[in-house]
Amino acid sequence: MGDHHAELTGLLTDWLPRQRWFAGKGRGAGRIRIRRDTTVFEPLRLLVVDVDYDHGPPDHYQVPLVVRADAPFGHDGFLIGECAGGLVYDGLHDPDGSAALLQFLGRSARRDDLVAEATRTLDDLPAHAVGAEQSNTSIIYGDAYILKVFRRLWPGLNPDLEVTRALAEVGSAHVAAPVAWFSGEVEGQPTTLGFLQEYLRSGTEGWRLALASVRDLYAEADLHADEVGGDFAAEAERLGAATAEVHADLARALPTRQPTADALRALVTYLHGRLDAAVEAVAELRPFEAAVRKSYDELTGAAPAVVHPRPFQRLHGDLHLGQVLRVDSGWVLFDFEGEPARPVAERVGLESPLRDVAGMLRSFDYAARSMLLERGDEPALVYRAQEWADRNREAFCRGYGAAAGRDPRDDTAMLRAFELDKAVYEVLYEARHRPGWIGIPMASVEQLTQTHPPAAAQPPAATQPPAATHPTAATHPPAATHPPAG
Numbered sequence: 001m002g003d004h005h006a007e008l009t010g011l012l013t014d015w016l017p018r019q020r021w022f023a024g025k026g027r028g029a030g031r032i033r034i035r036r037d038t039t040v041f042e043p044l045r046l047l048v049v050d051v052d053y054d055h056g057p058p059d060h061y062q063v064p065l066v067v068r069a070d071a072p073f074g075h076d077g078f079l080i081g082e083c084a085g086g087l088v089y090d091g092l093h094d095p096d097g098s099a100a101l102l103q104f105l106g107r108s109a110r111r112d113d114l115v116a117e118a119t120r121t122l123d124d125l126p127a128h129a130v131g132a133e134q135s136n137t138s139i140i141y142g143d144a145y146i147l148k149v150f151r152r153l154w155p156g157l158n159p160d161l162e163v164t165r166a167l168a169e170v171g172s173a174h175v176a177a178p179v180a181w182f183s184g185e186v187e188g189q190p191t192t193l194g195f196l197q198e199y200l201r202s203g204t205e206g207w208r209l210a211l212a213s214v215r216d217l218y219a220e221a222d223l224h225a226d227e228v229g230g231d232f233a234a235e236a237e238r239l240g241a242a243t244a245e246v247h248a249d250l251a252r253a254l255p256t257r258q259p260t261a262d263a264l265r266a267l268v269t270y271l272h273g274r275l276d277a278a279v280e281a282v283a284e285l286r287p288f289e290a291a292v293r294k295s296y297d298e299l300t301g302a303a304p305a306v307v308h309p310r311p312f313q314r315l316h317g318d319l320h321l322g323q324v325l326r327v328d329s330g331w332v333l334f335d336f337e338g339e340p341a342r343p344v345a346e347r348v349g350l351e352s353p354l355r356d357v358a359g360m361l362r363s364f365d366y367a368a369r370s371m372l373l374e375r376g377d378e379p380a381l382v383y384r385a386q387e388w389a390d391r392n393r394e395a396f397c398r399g400y401g402a403a404a405g406r407d408p409r410d411d412t413a414m415l416r417a418f419e420l421d422k423a424v425y426e427v428l429y430e431a432r433h434r435p436g437w438i439g440i441p442m443a444s445v446e447q448l449t450q451t452h453p454p455a456a457a458q459p460p461a462a463t464q465p466p467a468a469t470h471p472t473a474a475t476h477p478p479a480a481t482h483p484p485a486g
């Protein structure tokens with residue numbers, strides 16, 4: 001294997017950093033080491049590759065591959081390179097490789113420390129890849145299953161598998177059924193490598209539906225968000241209710257804890273730490289740094305029962321419109337992995353459910369503003385974007401509040417802090433992955449620090465005040481005071 005691995009290491013040094021799921025952007029050049037190479041099921045080999053950096057711990061990546069003597073027609077897109085043994089392909093996109101993985105799963109097979117577990121018999125079905133590569137690689141078998149193969153590996157049980165299974169066990173209607181999974185040792189710990197779920201063929205991503213709605217509004221220059229055919233508010237409200245139901249089920253299925261003053265102080269320290277890292281990497285954040293920090297510090301001013309009158313619990317962790325599917329029966333949430341860049345030890349901690357709420361509120365803002373990137377930011381369109389975002393943010397909070405018994409907008413200071421934290425995270429994310437989009441979260445950082453100067457936390461409300469008095473979900477004054485230009 002020595003020469004062969006040396007050659008493969010050379011190929012991967014070039015290929016790995018070009019992958020969408022490579023998380024080392026911003027850490028300087030890494031040195032690649034092949035940690036394991038096991039034939040799972042002929043012809044699929046499963047490699048785990050370490051990337052060492054000058055500073056900090058190494059990252060681990062899963063690289064399934066197939067080496068072929070010849071090149072099947074139309075296969076070039078997934079060629080990693082050529083070595084003495086033959087042509088090296090990304091094994092998840094190789095038809096024989098993906099078929100081998102399904103066989104391994106379906107037989108609940110074992111190969112050394114690699115172990116598969118299936119909850120039912122699996123049909124042999126042809127595979128095709130999900131359109132775009134994201135944080136991981138997903139492949140669809142027939143129209144029946146979707147397999148997510150985790151790329152960056154964190155030792156231990158993956159939170160996506162853990163949380164989805166916990167929700168399915170308590171009968172949640174808002175997750176796709178888990179079907180099979182496989183694991184292997186990384187740093188001496190059994191580590192989730194992949195997760196097969198029921199494929200929801202009738203599902204449409206929330207992000208697509210939201211963009212269609214925004215497009216409708218932009219096309220109708222004379223109408224308001226509540227007057228156009230594609231109004232999304234009823235869906236946003238249902239999505240709010242579904243999110244609250246998922247949180248309630250997670251609180252039943254997994255541990256919860258009432259936040260103490262110490263826990264809130266630790267949270268504030270943590271938020272400041274995330275801001276430190278973002279400000280160091282993205283200079284555009286500096287003018288807003290002091291105002292953001294002031295919002296965070298507000299969280300320690302009052303008793304925990306006032307500033308956060310909900311238990312801390314397990315979460316989705318990276319909730320946005322691209323993580324929800326509208327199926328015939330309602331909304332389904334997926335990808336409970338949390339933010340991919342965050343160490344898994346943090347992602348499995350108990351946190352405020354408002355973190356998820358804030359993620360989705362930010363996403364409404366993203367949907368509206370991303371269309372401005374395409375259409376230009378003339379004032380009338382900017383106004384309409386804001387109107388769309390505000391209307392759907394309000395509706396989401398209303399739906400969440402009705403199902404949870406407490407409206408997120410009643411926890412003003414906490415919600416704003418989490419929105420700021422998410423926007424700061426997004427600035428860093430966009431700087432690394434989509435620099436052309438960085439203006440979207442930057443505009444929100446600016447808005448959240450200007451239009452809402454820090455205010456005293458509100459006491460827990462026994463009854464819900466009417467929507468118009470909720471201060472934080474709309475990012476602008478009500479529509480009636482700003483008629484659209486033109």
Ligand SMILES: Nc1ncnc2c1ncn2[C@@H]1O[C@H](COP(=O)(O)OP(=O)(O)O)[C@@H](O)[C@H]1O
Nearest residue numbers: 130134135136138146176197198199200334335
């Ligand atoms: N159960 C499912 N049924 C149908 N499509 C799904 C299902 N789960 C995920 N998807 C689709 O697969 C894509 C990738 O899934 P995701 O979990 O977000 O991967 P990643 O971790 O790479 O971001 C999503 O954009 C979604 O549209």
Ligand SMILES: O=P(O)(O)O[C@H]1O[C@H](CO)[C@@H](O[C@H]2O[C@H](CO)[C@@H](O)[C@H](O)[C@H]2O)[C@H](O)[C@H]1O
Nearest residue numbers: 134135318320321322339340362363366426429
């Ligand atoms: O879906 P992932 O788990 O890979 O999440 C990461 O990528 C997301 C983008 O694909 C990113 O989400 C941001 O952009 C979305 C639109 O593309 C928007 O709906 C989200 O609100 C916004 O945060 C996510 O932050 C990142 O972790």
